[in-house]
Amino acid sequence: MPSSTVENYLKRIYLEEQAAPGAAVVSMKNLAGVMGVTPGTATSMAKSLADSRFVAYEPYGGVKLTARGRTLALRILRRHRLIECFLVDALGLDWSEVHEEAESLEHAISDKLLDRIDEFLGFPSVDPHGDPIPNAKGAIRQAALTPLTEAEEGAEVRVARILDQDEDFLRFVDRHHLRPGTRARVLVNDRAAEALTIQTGKLPAVTMGRTAAAKIMVEGPRP
Amino acid sequence: MPSSTVENYLKRIYLEEQAAPGAAVVSMKNLAGVMGVTPGTATSMAKSLADSRFVAYEPYGGVKLTARGRTLALRILRRHRLIECFLVDALGLDWSEVHEEAESLEHAISDKLLDRIDEFLGFPSVDPHGDPIPNAKGAIRQAALTPLTEAEEGAEVRVARILDQDEDFLRFVDRHHLRPGTRARVLVNDRAAEALTIQTGKLPAVTMGRTAAAKIMVEGPRP
């Protein structure tokens, strides 16, 4: 039974691999950064993950999940995201605050309880942030989405996923009614100014910078 | 922030103190036994709990919770029991299987979420086994109960609490409809034979031994 530390490393490695689909491996510096540990710790953990065959690791070559490691990472991610759904749907917690809570519960919940929750929720396919939930077999299916920065001016889009779990950012998104599921119109997308203006229904339009817009994934004008 | 290991020790010490109200302290042998560790480990943990002022400890003198230690123990117990309620009431898990699950979730849940659950459940005062739930301030209130072994023959009793969390025993109780809340009549209480026969409604009567009956707490014929 892998410790929750190991589970966290694998989850982060998976997320880093997803975040930078170009890079084949995750560097020690990167890993140490996202895990909040020193590079030396990342190295020794990389070795021990490799010993357990969760990652491929070559000295100076970074880490890369093996099939076995990815399976476990997806299992944790599934737990995390189902728990988020549950906290929001069943207990009415705010979607901006469930991430932290799920972060600890994901290591403590049994498979049995998780399945019960999955059933209770009606087998959801995405969590409250729009992140896809791996199924019990570890398969993950996500519709092709584009960052808001790519949207044409005048386009009608549907917010599908928010890529940042930071509470402040989520509250900003919430305040302007840009939660996943919302339809909105892109009024301005000024690439030179790196600013974008978007409007939901009859609400006042919001203008945000490029980096903020890049964290909001949308479905195009029509598929 | 105490580790979950420390939380578990304090919880067990509290429960042992309750289980043997006569003994003023919990011995190392006892503690090692219930925690499933060697006596040496119990000793070194006792010292470290004493350093943190959770228990009073004198060499060869056993441990005894301080006010501080009891407060923390009751906090864990509150978590444990509210979680059990929640799993049964909100997710329909069987009361015989929630103990183990709560055992790990109790260390992972935040105070905020726990309060939300408490509210969701309508501030229950006992868990599915009839164990009293400490309130947010750590106060615990339990009606005076008597073990079934003390019941008079012919008495009508109300099952109030089951003192054993073992899955098999709980399933036995369940099978014979002796869950907390049930009214039943004591048909035979033969102290010499150490056997007791009890009947719920029109169901077939059940006969059990003294030790089993001692784990079932009831409210008297009338208060």
Add this chain to the structure above:
DNA sequence: ATACTCTTTTTGACTAATCAAAAACCACCT
């Protein structure tokens, strides 16, 4: 009080996870 038994403590060792700081290595740029 003496011996015997049971409990408790001590000692030494081990694993997992971490840090700080030194050393080694890699890649790139003249």
Add this chain to the structure above:
DNA sequence: AGGTGGTTTTTGATTAGTCAAAAAGAGTAT
């Protein structure tokens, strides 16, 4: 080739929690 800057690895230490086995202490029976 040689140096330089940044990354990675190594080394040595630390903390929490554990065990096995030896040593010490307490209590009881004769």
